[in-house]
Amino acid sequence: MTSSSPHIPVMLDEALAMLDVKPGGRYLDATVGLGGHAEAILRASQPDGRLLGTDTDPDALAASTQRLEPFGERVLLRRAWLDAAPEAAVDAAMTPLDGVLCDLGVSSLQLGNQARGFSFQSEGPLDMRLGPQDEAQTLTAHQIVNQWSSDDLADLIHDYGEEHRSRRIARAIVRQRPIETTTQLAQVVVDAVGIRPGSRVHPATRVFQAIRLEVNRELEHLADFLSQVRGVLGIGGRLVVIAFHSLEDRIVKRFLRDHSSGSSPVFRTLTRRVMRPSDAEIERNPRARSARLRAAEAI
Ligand SMILES: C[S@@+](CC[C@H](N)C(=O)[O-])C[C@H]1O[C@@H](n2cnc3c(N)ncnc32)[C@H](O)[C@@H]1O
Known part of the structure; x- marks a missing residue:
């Protein structure tokens, strides 16, 4: 693996605020990655909040397992593609959930591992499988x-x-x-x-x-995941999605628009306008530059 800057969780304060993390809450981090957001959720939900973290990448799960180990039985980690994360929450008896976070894309761990072939800045095989x-x-x-x-x-x-x-x-x-x-x-x-x-x-x-x-098949997974997510959230439960390009963000935006209007809405949108990282965050973490956060509450 080449050297890479450590993965800094993107829009962390905004994500925690939108998730409205509380002690005793039950959370799903459906792209747990290196566990940065998950760790913050576990801290904010002390002493008894629980978190299920899912990711399809075994390397990411190995890293988050190590990072989240101090939280003991409050954490459960499972390998799953995004579209299977809601089912994993049901299987783990974590539903109804108080919050679901999805921080899309790839982490610095993946970008920095040249053998995975995600980055054009270092020589690697053309792989790109998550x-x-x-x-x-x-x-x-x-x-x-x-x-x-x-x-x-x-x-x-x-x-x-x-x-x-x-x-x-x-x-x-x-x-x-x-x-x-x-x-x-x-x-x-x-x-x-x-x-x-x-x-x-x-x-x-x-x-x-x-x-x-x-x-x-990241866009298909995202659409499938969104179509199931209301079913695993309790009333008042929060959905927070951080996207990194307009194709992902458009899927989230349309989903929230379609499900928070009409005669029987199932979400109330909390971000009338998409949230973007502050200039200070972009300065600290250039990877945050393209992030777009949207959130909604299950009704
Ligand atoms: C940006 S990273 C998450 C970083 C994490 N929030 C943190 O603070 O450490 C995104 C993670 O989502 C996973 N991922 C992306 N798309 C996925 C998909 N369709 N199914 C399952 N995992 C996915 C990647 O493997 C990666 O580990």
Whole structure:
């Protein structure tokens, strides 16, 4: 593993306030990662609040198990994809829940481990699987990059990367095959579209986002998870979602709009406008820059 800055939980104060964490409460952190938010929830719900943390990544679970060990039986950790997290809460007899947190995307642990292939800043295999590598998750970034047709690649980069130069990038990828590593792929993208002077976003960012979302079916999991979450929250229970790009945020925004209006709403939206991190937080933790938090209360 390469060195990486430690993972700092994003919008922590805002998430805790929106979750309205209380002693004795029951919480689900459905993307527990390294346990940063989970640890804060456990502290704020002392002495007897409980937390179920789920994540699909065994490395993340190993890290959160170690971090949350001092909380003993107040914590339960399970491996689950996001869409299976509500069911895990039912199985663990944690429902009805007082709060559910979902802090999407990847952690610094994953980005910093070059063998996982999430980052174009360090050389690694084109993998990008969030789940265990010995299991059913067989689609890898390598297959998409080296086997998909130019049209399919372009559609993916356009739809999941929101990149308008997707056709040019897709043609360049197909021309340069085989592409074996993250840095090779990033270079192909740079050669195809150049680096805009003054742009803070590297041109490979959107391409890597698109491929990762497809490899892990992250948007489908999020939509499935949201469709089940009301069923595991008690009345007054809180849902907090932190998204990192507009595709995720749009899914959350539409879900909350559709379920907090009409003749039989099941949520009351607590964030009329999406919440963004403060300038001070972005200064401290640049990864927070793109975070968008939305919250709602079950009614
Ligand atoms: C941003 S990190 C969470 C960090 C955590 N809040 C903390 O403070 O340490 C997101 C985590 O969600 C997991 N994850 C992302 N998408 C997932 C999905 N669709 N199913 C299951 N886990 C997912 C990743 O493996 C990662 O560990």
